[in-house]
Amino acid sequence: MVSTLDRKLIRDLLRLRGQVITIALVVAAGIAAFIAMKGNYASLERARDAYYERTRFADVFVHLERAPEAVRADLERIPGVARVETRVAEGGMIPLETMSEPIRAQLLSLPAGGRSTLSELYLVEGRMMESGHNDEAVLLESFARAHGLRPGDELPIVINGVLRRLRVVGVAMSPEYIMALAAGEMTQDPKRFAVVWMDRAPLAAAFEMEGAFNDAQLELQPDASEAEVIQAVDALLSRYGSFGAIPRSKQLSNQLIEGELLQMRSMSTVVPSIFLAVAALLLNVVLSRLVHLQRSEIAALKAIGYHDIEIGAHFLKLVLVISGLGSLLGVLAGIWLGRALTNLYGQFFKFPTLDFRLDLTAIGIALGISFASAFAGAFGAVRKVMALPPAEAMRAPAPARYRRSSLDVLRIRRLFGPAAQMIVRELERQPLRTAGSASAIAASVGLLVVAGWYSEGLDALMYTQFHEVMREDVVVVFSEPQPERSVRELGHLPGVVGAEGMRSVPVKFVNGSSSREGVIHGYADDGTMRTLRDRFGRPVAPPPDGVVLTDLLGEILGVEVGDTLEVHVREGARPLKRLTVSGFVDEGFGLQGHMRVAALRDFLDEEPLVSTGLLRIDPALEKDLDERLKAMPHVVSVTKRADILAQFRDQSGAMIATMTFMITLFAAIITVGVVYNNARVALSLRARDLASLRVLGFHRSEISAILLGEMAIQVLIALPLGMWFGSVLVHGIASTVDPEQFRLPIVLTAKSYAYAALVALVASVLSALLVRRKLDQLDLIGVLKTRE
Template sequence: MRPLPSVLNKKVFRELWQMKGPVLAIAFVIAGGVAVCVMSILSYSTLSTTRAQYYDEYRFAEVFTTLKRAPRHLLERVAEIPGIADVSDRVEGGAKLRMAGFDEPVSARVISLPETGQPSLNRLFVHRGRLPAPGRSAEVAVIGSFAEAHKLEPGDRFPAIINGREQMLTLTGVVESPEFIFVIPPGGLLPDFQRFGVLWMSRADLAAALDMEGAFNSLVVRIQPGSSQNGVIDALDRVFARFGTTGAFAREDQTSHRFLNDDLEQLKIMATMLPAIFMSVAMFLLNVVISRLVNTQRDIIAVLKAFGYTTRQIAIHYSKLVLVIAALGLALGIGLGLWLGRALSELYMEFYRFPGLTFQLPAVWLVLLVLLTFVVSLLGGWRAIRQGTARPPAEAMRPEGPAAYTVTTVETWFSGFRWSQPSRMIVRQLARRPIRAFLSVIGIAMATATVLVGNFQFDSVALMVQTQFASIQQQDMTATLVEPVNAAALYGLQRQPGVRYAEGRRVVPAKLINGHRQWRSALMGIPEDASLQFVLNERLMPVGLPAGGLLLTDYLARELQVQPGDRLTVEILEGERRRVSIPVAAVTGEFLGTGAYMRLDALNRVLRDGPLINQVLLTNHPDQELQIFRELKDTPGVLGVAKRHAMLESFYETLGKTFLTFTFFNSLLGGVIAFGVIYNTIRISLAEKGRELASLRVLGYTRQETAHILFGEVAVLLIAGIGAGWLIGQGLAYWLTTAMQTELYRVPLIITGQTFGISAAVVLVSALVSGAIAWRRLQTLDLVAVLKTRE
């Protein structure tokens, strides 16, 4: 009679129930890995899909160029450039706004709209209200982030200074644009929704305000499929060379697109690295649990074979056990990952201005994740299953041979030390099964490392804040000027009431070129005796600016493939657009942005100018800050003002919030790993030693002494595992910080003693909770039942 598979199926569910503790612990570890993967993939897919649909539906441009002023008849020449599919000319300018209930300076970028309302490129999504109507003066639409920050609604009015003239604007609508998914002030690194906005005004009104009738100063282009983007850019530069162009550039260099790309790349990295850690730990746990289960069921396997079950059927039985555990973890992980992924995507929506989100988890990724989970789980248990089920029935019926109870090498090394009997048992248990002990240490180490990797980024963010907003930037505010002015203007500012000190610098848009590599950035000219803003190296020490060369950040130097001593071609993107060759004098590290620095006098010599500045750094008396703001806001030559504490708030509200939220999720799931590893280690150790501990109790050992034997071994493994985990965690943290470097920020590798302590504490708390569960089982150990011999 052929054995019925249903019998083995019943056995699977009985064993799952009997091992529900270890099974749930492993399932939670698998769920952690799956959840991190699903969270990252869902966020990445949602943001990238939403962006692609938004770009396509609202016709986001592929090439951009800005210039001083060009007559509109040049559009005929632009339309004749091969490869251009559509072109839209615009008028752009800056404005200073007065917002009710907000006394600090507010700047805005104002963009013209055609008479038809919607532009042909970079079309607007209207949240509320309508676009400005042709023929109605002083009507504007505003970007949603600015409207939310100031609680603006259609019909509201506020004054604005455009080109030195004040006028009252009427808000007609709240809109979003694919050009401003990531809204940051000119020259800034972080969003500031309260102090910077984007407005759209009818072309006739804005052209009249900026004296641009019959002209334009901005152009956006879409390219025909298959055409050369670089060819179009070169042709546009030739057409507008005489009109003060700052150089055409591709979508890849457009600020909003560039920063969003960086975040998507980081999500992609997180979707692969962290799940790999979780899955490797789950694979280890499955191997340990299944190998010990198979080992304790030697006689059961022999009986099954005696009743006619084949090796293949028994192997499939234990494989089903593994697959059920994997399926449970997979289901939990997918559910948790979908929830976390939606939460993370919605968090990104707070500063990535999409009209809405298109949640999407690609089916191919989900199938791959399911297959990977099952394959990893089977690999984790297959070796133990193959070895356990391959034994002949006669051999399997015999109990496992006793260990050779001789003096171990460790005891010999410490022969002068007086061992207690329980301590000697612990040493011998570990020494006689070194591979098992090593695997347990590795499991604990991976749990410790995962918690450390999840928490070290809090230290890194704290250092980034301390460095950028306390050490590097010591000014209270930064005023950006419309046009460069003579540095002598600083003396007048310093005499203003409330101003303690004023320092000037110059920021010039430039393209850095090394062979075929190029980078659109800005040259920052800093005075030799600067005291309000510094350049720091990796050791947070001030770096002296070279007398005649460039000082580059390490990220920028890597992108351009240059090192000290090399020469860079620098194309100045203003004025005459001169090209000069400047040596790279030094390279240093920075956490935020990418910088190219020169001494102010050297930069002005390169530009063939006198002592000019276009930014002013100020320190002020706190009680007169508001008065200084108002005066700067009313000064015609001041384009905008940025406050240091406002930038700090922006950092925490944008980068800090999303970065630390993602980190918190990972830390939480790292704690799940820690508990799963420790609980299984203690639980399986108790199951294996149940007979030995019961025998010791019968021989007269107390509960405390038997607990010493059980938990003492775990304590040794914990100490070794935590130490190894700190080393592994530092390696993983280095890998993570290296892989996640972007133009916007580079996370420094800083691990404080507090983080080491937290990672150890999570493991120790997991051990205490698991030990408490094991202690209860030890208290209720049935000596008679355990000592029964299986005949």
């Protein structure tokens, strides 16, 4: 049987249905964001850990020039090393007829029979290679799917300058290539980058590596010191041309995954916290208003014998219903959103299984925080109910204390009409409510600024990188450094209207105890296709001597202009020399240094060589150029600026569009919730005053201005505050992204702020229109009937 208080609760919920729905939506948004983001974080982390464990993903990686296989035993004897696997790793080129340009390939050897002891492949289709079958190969799944290749198909490939034809026997995933990027590339492109696994014997024979290796992976013992093992590996392999051992945390694919997880973990805390704090504020406002309006009912209930605890529990039930409704909607929306985000991440990160799994712990935490914040918001109002004596509740509340408004103090009251004066007085009488409402709207504006930053920052990065820095149309990468005349040969190819060479050499930068692996690029003195720029966008020319570093690399190494640092060259004779820091440039990708090619040549003490050709081309002859480049055996990669730009937009566009939509929707919910609830509360509390003004001759538009003017001022206060808060959020989120791989610039233009303001204003206007309809329904006779 439904009790009297429960029937009252149902009537209250129906009467407050608009406010109940808007507050529940704010709660739902916070719960949904928490469950979706935490669930995605847990799903990605679970998929990664399970994959690494299943395939025994290595802990340390090292690439070198060449070492005899006997050195493997020395590696195994290093304290802390549990297992070592050596292999041959070289570059190749795939000239597919369906592609106009050659495809870059990473060739990796597998032990006889195709079974690795570390970083084992996950076979998706077909089988592994069989011993003695030198023409068999296994392809990376993303590349095979991009070109429709299946077991049984033939694959043309250039191996050490010789065109061979391999038979595809299997398609596999690898823990090393969950996100497959070619070395030096900015985006993953499955159509233009392949990983090909072959039996070790034929691959070693093709590169004259019989009885030797140039790549190794190590598994460490549980109690091993990673730093000490890496130091020992570098000391052992330095004589064999080691490029420097790296831990798993610096392995490219794993580093990208870790960066995404770090950002997701940060966002899953910040965003839900904002929503639940706003929900607590709204519950406090609505419940306080309900207590104010129901003073006589509360007094009557106490007078006929209801205890304070019973009445307090009744109002807590109201909070429980609203929070429960929001939590239910939030859980359902969070599951749907989580699955959508997981599917989106599945397009970038290639795991054998990546499913959104409902994290019961996350749901429990979300519900606990939701109800705790709701009760915290309602506590003050419920305490007033329980402390209200029946005799006092029988009387109307004491009139508010009136004082001179700021308009009177400043002696400018005559400049404002009666409506404006009423608005100012009401706002000044409720400073905490005004500040709370403005802060809540500011939080939504801040989130909208973040949404705008994702798009604006990406646009700025792409414009700087692909229009100001990279001015060439085509980048041609050679399998190994070529004589400088190779650039002249490229310049004579059909369709080439300009050609420049660039020398790139891998190095290790060292300053005291700080060090980083990187690369130094050397540019022609008269080169125009690559333009370096500082943080203010000004062109920076490489000096005649010394090196120009990226800003971030300079910060990591702790160097300033004029300082010298050690440079360990990872190529050729591998000299260890010192270079003077001549300046800094601002770049969005990687850690590198820049020099004039003549200075770099002197530094390396080598003949004029180039690693890369930069071309400007005539689009009308592009196909002829592609055919000629595919026929050049020493060319391993041809990348077009337009293709990189399109790929970057495609990969980032879907993710940014999803995040922008989600943040915009949630921020609009906050704004609607705050403006609508505040306006409804103000209307309920001031209905008699507004109706009196109507009787006295005020038009509907004038009383609308009085009521909604308060909300307008709160929104106007919130806009600059929200923009400041948004910039704080942007800097905080940017700090969670691993800057050594990718740096989204903090660009907050007028467009970002205008977008945030527009969404907030539109949501506010829609909320105001909903309340405006209620003003038209005022009962001018009934509302003037009072007890006094």
